[in-house]
Amino acid sequence: MGSVGEQVGSAGLIELYRCMVRIRSFEEHAHKTFLKGGMPGFLHLYSGEEAIAAGVMDVLAPDDYIVTSHRGHGHLLARGGDPKRMFAELYGRVDGYCRGKGGSMHIADMGHGMLGANGIVGAAVNIGTGAAFACKYRGDRRVSVAFFGDGSTNRGTFHEALNLAAIWELPAIYILENNHYGVANPQSDHTKLKDLADRAAAYGFPGVVVDGNDVLAVRAAAAEAVERARQGGGPTLIEAKTWRHWGHFIGDSAKYRDPVEHQSWLDRDPIPAFGKVLVAKGVATEAELQAIGEEVEAEMDAAIEYGRQSPFPDVSELTMDVYVGDPQGTSAGGRS
């Protein structure tokens, strides 16, 4: 951890910390509001998994691509997404990233090369692979990163996409966020493997296991994979072991998890753990960290209020944007 820490620099380390705190705060704001009954639909919280988004995003260039799953708030925040527009989307309001049409599971932000969260488990894997193909096809040295869960690795699309990325030697990075459950289904019930990273061997490229609760460890693994991809070295599968603090969606009590195991993971919460490192290394004081927490809290208070205040889209938007170039549904779009 030391060497990467040096490499990042103090300001960078504090930004990694702030990034995680912002994700946590965003999620807990959403959580509280949802439980009070103020938000429609259903939400999958990223609390506990912040180190992965923060660590990976830190090594990407601004024009790289990312794509994610139903549990995608953290990825967009870490990528620079605007929490105001995210909350507006969660509320189904017109100032949301998708004008309220997408909701939590379908936020995209083309401004940050974020090709969308996705309601279909595993869909991100193919889409991320396609974006990686675009990078290679254009020869622009960009990379594409797909985030997805342990459960997703049992979908056929995972297999097809990783195989294609292998043979086409695409600049694709696959971040397998192993929180050990697909809904209530523990990893041991859905595969025979201890390390899902081993699946990379079936395609002939590297699979790496990393502590998903250690932001610097994630960052280091991602940095290596991104560098290899940029150099034309092809894809990498990174399995980041982690744990979600809450149920699968808000409202799921997650009784299917062993309380002792659950507590052991809570004890390894990536945020206070990293905070301690920062303090120990003299990068920040307790008070500075607390100040970050308060700043972020205020930012998220304002952001959620922004979302709540944003108006609903006009009903005329229902039939808009089904097709490019023509809201009435007959295509007129296109370039020629």
Added chain:
Amino acid sequence: MGSVGEQVGSAGLIELYRCMVRIRSFEEHAHKTFLKGGMPGFLHLYSGEEAIAAGVMDVLAPDDYIVTSHRGHGHLLARGGDPKRMFAELYGRVDGYCRGKGGSMHIADMGHGMLGANGIVGAAVNIGTGAAFACKYRGDRRVSVAFFGDGSTNRGTFHEALNLAAIWELPAIYILENNHYGVANPQSDHTKLKDLADRAAAYGFPGVVVDGNDVLAVRAAAAEAVERARQGGGPTLIEAKTWRHWGHFIGDSAKYRDPVEHQSWLDRDPIPAFGKVLVAKGVATEAELQAIGEEVEAEMDAAIEYGRQSPFPDVSELTMDVYVGDPQGTSAGGRS
């Protein structure tokens, strides 16, 4: 080879030889007839791959299940299928296994636990896994064997099925007939792996490579896998390396293959190779083997003639058997 050879016994060895010769003769009859324009549709010949079907089928019990791909004639013949009814099916006649409705790519024979050839590459893998589930569910110690090609292993269904078989510990045997091409696509273009059997590791069960042109080697590997499956030891993936003598379908000149490599495989034709072993071991004389060839030739002459003579189904059969229990399309079937 020796020990298995002993185990099989002389009569068994000769039956293995005859089995391969029958498949070859069936295919070459179909080939000639098709080229003359006498058969509808398109055909995928198994010539060159006979040792796999012969070797595997020899270790199955009568009530085990098999399921196969578009290249499935050899499997049904080795399983005891009737070449007369097979040729009738290839001709689209009413005496065919499917009353002419299936054709070459869709022959099933429930009488031999043969759950069908399939026009969709990779579909057999899921279906075979389902039959293996039925075996385990009933606890009847049967096993289920799925046959499919190298190209099929890149389909998502392959991944999903093998993973499910692993976690449910099903008595499933996966016979990967690696003839090195998916249509014109060489293995090196469609995967990064040398041995596709390595894919089994992604599911946590054994993957075995075997010389697919050596009938006794195939038989030995299959015997071990079947035994393990029957004992509750779960699935096995067997990769049998082989080569098709002809193009992908009749009419494909297979120019995409290297002539030198092609010749080297023709030189390792499984039938004369095994014939030589039988003669060398004193199991049979050249003359006896030739007699088998002549017998089989006569059998297949008669069988193809039977197929050609069989009448076409009456047009009223078009709308029959869409639903069980009611030819008119409204369901009346079922048990209660």
Added chain:
Amino acid sequence: MTDIKPRTINYMQAVAEALILEMRRDPDIYIAGEDVGKFGGSFGVTGPVYKEFGATRVLDTPISETAIIGTAVGAAAAGLRPVVEILFVDFLPIAGDELFNQAAKIHYMFGGQVDCPIVVRTAMGAGIGAAAHHSQSLEALVCHIPGLITIAPATPYDAKGLLIAAIRDNNPVVFLEHKLLYAAKGEVPEGDYVIPIGKADVKREGADVTLICYSAMVRQCLASAEALAAEGISAEVLDLRTLVPLDKEAILASVRKTGRAVIVHEACQTGGFGGEIAAVIADQAFGSLKAPVKRVAGPDTPVPFSPALEAEFIVNAEKITAAVKALFAE
């Protein structure tokens, strides 16, 4: 009058009861799907079934939709009677090959040798803020594939009787539950009973117009019929219950009587199953028609997330009433 106290349960309980009764009767029936076991099902349907039958007959699967349906086909061909769950109908296209090419066709293409008695239970429909990937009504896709039976019950009573019929049928059945109906209550007998597949049900008699509907739209049509009655229009509500095989006789009898047909479904209009129904009427009841055949259906859009838009997406009684009144005004 009978002594038996009428018993009221909800749609979800009715489905579970059908599963339990059938599984008691026939050991060859198993259930498989994502989180159907220990977790009790993401909508909670299979919880009571797992409680009674445990993990050997109610099997949790990985997230592998093609394997869920694909292995069901193999298991059915080998003699079992799988009842599998695909959580949302939106995921059915993942297993498009397994359902449309395999389950639907093996009986026919193998010349009648192989049966494929599987039931695929799945939840359809919008209304819970679940957005484009968890809200569709995709029955039209299923209905176009010969070999499949498509059922979409509207009441707890029908759900139980039709699910029992579906499980006993020797053909592959897609059984569409509507997530907004799970909590709907109704009288349901305790024992087993069968509602015949392929028979529509007149849920309300009427003389002036036939509202043809299924699934969650039956409630909306009944509410609309009530509103129309107040305006002097007598609407008959015909609940198809089974979409394929379609009860053409019931449709034609009703339309020949009323002379007017309004077809109602939640699914997007273009290419929806309403087109099939309209075509049957425009062909075979043409001489009886006093007015154009109308469809009241979802707009041709993905289902939007925003509650403001989703509410506008979903067909409701008001829209049906307005369409019927416009028909009489023409």
Added chain:
Amino acid sequence: MTDIKPRTINYMQAVAEALILEMRRDPDIYIAGEDVGKFGGSFGVTGPVYKEFGATRVLDTPISETAIIGTAVGAAAAGLRPVVEILFVDFLPIAGDELFNQAAKIHYMFGGQVDCPIVVRTAMGAGIGAAAHHSQSLEALVCHIPGLITIAPATPYDAKGLLIAAIRDNNPVVFLEHKLLYAAKGEVPEGDYVIPIGKADVKREGADVTLICYSAMVRQCLASAEALAAEGISAEVLDLRTLVPLDKEAILASVRKTGRAVIVHEACQTGGFGGEIAAVIADQAFGSLKAPVKRVAGPDTPVPFSPALEAEFIVNAEKITAAVKALFAE
């Protein structure tokens, strides 16, 4: 009269020419599919394209239909213009999620931010003895999903002009080629030209009945119209060319003129796209109709292998003629 000698090529060449012209114009266009490259395509369509552009722009894929369409979605979102091949439309259901849930919906569900300009070329139809898994006509499935454009040209001229339009369009397009048409010949200009998406074409004018059709059935309808003319019935043949967006104006104008509609498609009747067309007519041309709206469509069966049964499965001119004559006899 002009000096330019009319040039006759076949449908397959017309498709290849469209691909080549567009790929010369726009470097962001790539082709991917199974055996589309070195092998030249299993039907031979992409051979000439590969010859000119090589393996960097015409990419062979493994047998991975979900990856072919799924990666196209990602590549399109990232700015490319994929033109992918799914050899047989029967394999499209394998990638049902990628096509119906991803390609079709990302523009809408992401609020208009992301475009998905992909073309999926695929071959439909029976007639070559390829049986149940290689012979379907599945356009109805595609037409029901908002966000997708569905095109099914009948002539080399239309195929070229519509494929160019499809590639230039910024929406996902399913481009249905009919395998029996690949060898069909017709006059095709050399340079590039566009046939507008969403415009039907009157292939033959007539006064007494409108035959509404697309793809391979246009030929059958033209043959039938010829036969009908001999019997004194003047049939108009309306080739839809694009199914979604549907040219309702052209349909209604023709049916209002002739007063009779016969809808013809090769796909199975139940749930086929003919239902949609019939519904539009029964609603919006009701006042002009002199007779029931008829469909002449495939039977509700998988496509059988046997030539004797396959011939019976496929709609042909004789069946169309018989249906039209029955309509006049009613």
